[in-house]
Amino acid sequence: MEFLWEGLMAVTWQQGLMYLIGIVLIWLAIKKGYEPALLLPMGFGAILVNLPFSGVINQELAGVGEVNGVIEWLFDVGIEAAEAMPILLFIGIGAMIDFGPLLSNPVMFLFGAGAQFGIFVAILVAAAVGFPLIDAASIGIIGAADGPTSILVSNILGSEYKGAIAVAAYSYMALVPIIQPMAIKMVTTKKERRIHMDYHPGAVSKRMRIAFPIVVMIIVGFIAPTSVALVGFLMFGNLLRECSVLGDLSDTAQNNLASLITLLLGITISFSMQAEKFVQLDTLIIMAIGLLAFVFDTIGGVLLAKFINIFRKNKINPMVGAAGISAFPMSARVVQKLVQKEEPGNIILMHAAGANVSGQIASVIAGGLVVSLVTKFL
Amino acid sequence: MGVEVMQALNIMWMGMAGIFVAILIIMVCVLIMQKVIGKDKEENLES
Numbered sequence: 001m002e003f004l005w006e007g008l009m010a011v012t013w014q015q016g017l018m019y020l021i022g023i024v025l026i027w028l029a030i031k032k033g034y035e036p037a038l039l040l041p042m043g044f045g046a047i048l049v050n051l052p053f054s055g056v057i058n059q060e061l062a063g064v065g066e067v068n069g070v071i072e073w074l075f076d077v078g079i080e081a082a083e084a085m086p087i088l089l090f091i092g093i094g095a096m097i098d099f100g101p102l103l104s105n106p107v108m109f110l111f112g113a114g115a116q117f118g119i120f121v122a123i124l125v126a127a128a129v130g131f132p133l134i135d136a137a138s139i140g141i142i143g144a145a146d147g148p149t150s151i152l153v154s155n156i157l158g159s160e161y162k163g164a165i166a167v168a169a170y171s172y173m174a175l176v177p178i179i180q181p182m183a184i185k186m187v188t189t190k191k192e193r194r195i196h197m198d199y200h201p202g203a204v205s206k207r208m209r210i211a212f213p214i215v216v217m218i219i220v221g222f223i224a225p226t227s228v229a230l231v232g233f234l235m236f237g238n239l240l241r242e243c244s245v246l247g248d249l250s251d252t253a254q255n256n257l258a259s260l261i262t263l264l265l266g267i268t269i270s271f272s273m274q275a276e277k278f279v280q281l282d283t284l285i286i287m288a289i290g291l292l293a294f295v296f297d298t299i300g301g302v303l304l305a306k307f308i309n310i311f312r313k314n315k316i317n318p319m320v321g322a323a324g325i326s327a328f329p330m331s332a333r334v335v336q337k338l339v340q341k342e343e344p345g346n347i348i349l350m351h352a353a354g355a356n357v358s359g360q361i362a363s364v365i366a367g368g369l370v371v372s373l374v375t376k377f378l
Numbered sequence: 379m380g381v382e383v384m385q386a387l388n389i390m391w392m393g394m395a396g397i398f399v400a401i402l403i404i405m406v407c408v409l410i411m412q413k414v415i416g417k418d419k420e421e422n423l424e425s
Contacts, residue, residue: 106408113394113401120390127386136386207415215407223400361404362397369396370389377385 010052014275021273022046025167034174037259038147038266042167045071045270046278057271074264075271083155085265086148087229092258093148093360094237095250097328099212101354104202108320108351110304112358115324116366117300119143122293123370129285135159137374139286142169143293144363145176146326149230151269153367156226157374163272164283168290176327177334179291183298184322184338192306193342195317199350209242220365227368234364298322301355316351323352326363332356 025043029036048056049071057069078085102108123140131139138159141150150169154162172179184193213235220231240250272278301321309315323335332352339346 103408103412106405106412109401109405109408110398113397116397117394120386120393124383124386124390127382133382133385136382137389202412205415208411211411211415212408215411216404219403219407220400223396223403358401362401365397365400366393369393373389373392373396377389 007052012275014279015050015052017279018050018273018275019047021278022050028171028174035170037262038170039174041263041266042170042270042273045267046273048267049270049273050275057274071268071271074268078264078268079151079155083152083229085261085268086151087233089148089258089261089265090230090233091237091240092253092255092261093328094213094234094239095241095253096258097234097238097241097357097360098353099209099238099357100204101201101350102357103204103208103212105351105354107308107316108324108354109358110308111301111321111324111355112326112360112362113324114304114321115297115301115326115355115359116144116362118293118295118297118325119366119370121296122289125292126286126289129289131282133374133377135161137370138162138165139289140293141165141367141370142172142286142290143297144326144366145169145173145294145297145331146360146363146367147173147265149326149363149367151265152230153371156371160277161282161286163269163274163278164286165290166269166272168287171287172290172294173327173330176294176325176330177337179294180298180322180325180331180334181338183295184302184319184335187299187302188306188318190342192318193339194346195315196343196346197317197320197348197351198314199347201350206242206244210239213238213242216361220361220368224365224368224372226371227364230364230367231361234360294325297325301325317348320348320351320355323355324359324362325356326359328356328360329353331359 022043025039028034029040056071058072059067061067119140122143123136126136126139134157138154138157141153147169150165154165217232217235221228237253240246301324302318305316305318305321319335323331325331335352336349339348
């Protein structure tokens, strides 16, 4: 009857800790509503892959040989092979994005760029702490505040910390409402946070909305070829939305495709949360550096706005700069909520939304550039 | 470790420069497109 408790006897304390982490992720998803679409499957998957001799990962069975596990298969096919899952998800994300507020106020493009600063601060800190360049760059990309980009870059570079990076990226995206206000208040005054911004929506023509994704894809493709898959599929999804002749496909991309891929991605990424890889001191250090990345993203965007204000008569509320991170649409809403607290009736949501979608483009560019630049130094 | 910190610093300035260059090019293209194709017929205008 030994076979009945063989599994139980084989549990390690690290696996026990992973059960706890899985339960915490599930609790955060359900009770707190933190990115439930991803944290819940990741939490559940973390338990699945850490059960001894788990059938969801490849196992060697005596007398039978190697038996494939479904989560390992999903990881090999959906992520390892060509990063298909995060890239396909970007079709759905592109179909959900309205670039109108950005196109009617192009200066908001700059904040998407400024708010990627945290990526490079994190790479620097990770390198200083002792991570090899490949891992430092993969850790830094947590600052892109974009799950698919983080997964893609860490997979292309072959980082051994994929699991920790994915958990950090999605957890901190969910914690944007807590992280950003704190970081914004560190570098702004109350007077600056109360700056009013008028919104005069310029009409954005349909031709403009159709041409934009094509032009962006070409420009980014030339500058950061490694990001063509991400930016291409993002813009493809957006073109499906804006062309107005593929309503069914656009709806499918925004809803069914995005939901299906999100469901599978969360449970697939849990493959990299096996105890022997995840339960290390490095994981805690990565979580700390990831937090730093988000803080410096926010600070980068805000400081850029303050710099631009030196040259402008109509001042920009510096909090709009913070919305340049890629956590869409949460960051824009967080900034609006903060400005409402400072001064009820002050509306900067559309400006923040413009910066937020710019961040989506900039984060993808950043991912491609990080891969290109790191490989030049190897 | 010192070598990797120097490499990270290089990646930092090149990366930020690259992102800004890309974004500025996109911005300029958007401004040009607004002049060339931005003005559409009344019925096609959307805000």
